[in-house]
Amino acid sequence: MVVFGGDNNRGGMGKYVEIDLSDEIHDLGFTKVSIHEKNIVILFQGKYPVVSTFRMDEIERTTKGLEKKMITNGIASESAQRLIYFLTTEFLGMLEDERKRREEAAALSSQNGSSREADKIEEEINKDKSEVGKISLEEWEKVRREKYVMLKNTVDSSLPSLWLPLEFTLSVKSIMNIKKITLPFAGIILGAPSTLKTVSLIMLRVWPQTFYTDSFTPKSIVFLPEFSMVMAMSAILAGMDNEATLKR
Amino acid sequence: MFTLVGASVDIPYKVYKLLGYLGPKLYFLRIPKTDKDEDASLKELREDFGEKRAKVEAALFQYLKWLEIRPDMEIDKGSSLPKVEWASYHSSSNENSNNVKDEEIAEKYIVRLAKLLARLRGVALTWETQGSQGSEYSYTQPIIEDPSRAATQLQNLARGHALLHGRNYITKEDIPIVVKTVLSTGVVERVSIFDKLLREEGTLSTSDIVAFLNVSANTAKRTMVELVVLGLVNTNESNEGTPYNEQKKIYLKDEFKWFTTNEFKKLREDFVPEDNHDEMNRGEQKND
Numbered sequence: 001m002v003v004f005g006g007d008n009n010r011g012g013m014g015k016y017v018e019i020d021l022s023d024e025i026h027d028l029g030f031t032k033v034s035i036h037e038k039n040i041v042i043l044f045q046g047k048y049p050v051v052s053t054f055r056m057d058e059i060e061r062t063t064k065g066l067e068k069k070m071i072t073n074g075i076a077s078e079s080a081q082r083l084i085y086f087l088t089t090e091f092l093g094m095l096e097d098e099r100k101r102r103e104e105a106a107a108l109s110s111q112n113g114s115s116r117e118a119d120k121i122e123e124e125i126n127k128d129k130s131e132v133g134k135i136s137l138e139e140w141e142k143v144r145r146e147k148y149v150m151l152k153n154t155v156d157s158s159l160p161s162l163w164l165p166l167e168f169t170l171s172v173k174s175i176m177n178i179k180k181i182t183l184p185f186a187g188i189i190l191g192a193p194s195t196l197k198t199v200s201l202i203m204l205r206v207w208p209q210t211f212y213t214d215s216f217t218p219k220s221i222v223f224l225p226e227f228s229m230v231m232a233m234s235a236i237l238a239g240m241d242n243e244a245t246l247k248r
Numbered sequence: 249m250f251t252l253v254g255a256s257v258d259i260p261y262k263v264y265k266l267l268g269y270l271g272p273k274l275y276f277l278r279i280p281k282t283d284k285d286e287d288a289s290l291k292e293l294r295e296d297f298g299e300k301r302a303k304v305e306a307a308l309f310q311y312l313k314w315l316e317i318r319p320d321m322e323i324d325k326g327s328s329l330p331k332v333e334w335a336s337y338h339s340s341s342n343e344n345s346n347n348v349k350d351e352e353i354a355e356k357y358i359v360r361l362a363k364l365l366a367r368l369r370g371v372a373l374t375w376e377t378q379g380s381q382g383s384e385y386s387y388t389q390p391i392i393e394d395p396s397r398a399a400t401q402l403q404n405l406a407r408g409h410a411l412l413h414g415r416n417y418i419t420k421e422d423i424p425i426v427v428k429t430v431l432s433t434g435v436v437e438r439v440s441i442f443d444k445l446l447r448e449e450g451t452l453s454t455s456d457i458v459a460f461l462n463v464s465a466n467t468a469k470r471t472m473v474e475l476v477v478l479g480l481v482n483t484n485e486s487n488e489g490t491p492y493n494e495q496k497k498i499y500l501k502d503e504f505k506w507f508t509t510n511e512f513k514k515l516r517e518d519f520v521p522e523d524n525h526d527e528m529n530r531g532e533q534k535n536d
Contacts, residue, residue: 140414176331177321178416189256190253195282
């Protein structure tokens with residue numbers, strides 16, 4: 001029903017928007033409610049149009065001002081109040097839609113950002129590969145050991161309690177690098193708050209071919225009916241213990 | 249094909265029970281709480297977490313990038329991921345085979361751990377059948393998974409761990425992460441009784457469980473029946489106690505006796521899975 005504009009409308013709508021009125025509101029005599037940039041216009045049978053300031057970020061001030069102007073223009077107080085009640089509900093719905101839209105946009109932007117970083121990592125891997133050239137497994141292993149010691153020492157000196165969740169996460173990730181394994185593996189790290197259980201996951205969010213999300217809702221379960229494992233995981237991460245949700 | 253890792257404080261009991269009925273299974277890792285002394289806490293307070301994380305991330309990415317340029321890795325056409333052939337997949341006739349393969353003892357440990365896991369996360373329903381004192385319990389046929397799929401999953405986890413350490417074959421070094429996963433995936437209370445059984449060399453009486461879990465004798469007996477039904481222990485009536493203070497004993501089955509050995513103790517690396525249900529419930533109450 002409504003289309004929000006960009007982010008620079010400073011509380012206004014930025015576009016022309018017409019609000020669908022309910023039968024009850026029509027029966028009261030209201031014929032049209034529309035928003036033009038920062039103005040809200042009310043048409044009422046036999047009366048002059050009521051024009052009032054509209055600010056989406058100040059609903060209370062908007063509705064109070066509008067109610068006052070409607071009564072001044074001769075619209076019955078009870079009718080004005082019923083329209084205000086109707087519009088407040090509509091505005092709150094619009095705000096909720098806008099919040100969701102922003103969240104989705106932020107998630108998409110974050111995903112695009114991760115994707116750019118993943119591309120960069122892939123480029124770096126290819127560059128390293130060409131620089132290193134052909135080396136034997138033994139030579140590769142020698143460097144791997146050095147890099148492993150460096151990683152372990154860094155974790156031990158900086159975030160020692162990270163090692164266990166990190167080792168688990170990387171082991172699960174490495175399964176993907178083994179030929180002929182086709183069985184999906186789903187692991188969940190359980191830990192009291194502040195035990196660094198999510199740090200290893202967040203670190204890997206930019207790694208190529210990795211999808212990261214911290215937004216779990218019942219919707220994510222509905223969209224993945226074929227993966228009961230994913231469903232169960234989503235349910236746990238969404239903090240749901242509803243039997244129906246899991247059986248869906 | 250995909251792998252997933254998630255993080256949460258704990259799992260509600262109801263959800264855990266439902267997981268028992270699902271085909272594909274989830275695997276958990278319960279992180280132990282660290283009890284830092286004052287000096288360690290002070291050091292932590294003075295350091296910048298963001299900087300420390302950045303340092304770890306840099307070292308991690310350096311390591312992961314190197315793993316991906318392993319000389320025998322090939323880009324898989326289907327997934328575009330670099331993949332390595334597992335050593336044990338080489339047939340004996342393959343001239344390129346270097347005859348290195350998964351250590352048999354490590355594979356045996358995985359099989360034992362999968363069998364234990366099937367019991368530790370099986371579903372067993374028990375209920376009182378005799379009067380209000382509830383001295384007897386009945387039960388339904390338990391749901392115990394065939395451990396073969398769990399064995400494959402645990403083997404895959406061990407393989408992932410091995411690859412992380414530059415190997416395309418499993419050794420005993422890859423078993424501790426599997427042990428920790430199995431002990432974290434079983435029902436946490438059940439694992440804690442299992443641990444008590446290991447400490448008591450495989451035998452527990454009703455009064456041991458009463459004291460250990462701080463529960464009534466009837467609850468302890470019900471727990472014992474559950475473990476019997478799941479096939480983890482045997483039981484027989486003890487001669488100890490009076491008819492009013494009946495004592496039962498449970499004995500770890502022979503097939504699980506390996507878990508009482510020093511070998512297993514070494515492999516678990518003192519790991520004790522943490523029960524975070526209290527933290528989870530506190531969080532839920534705060535949100536209410």
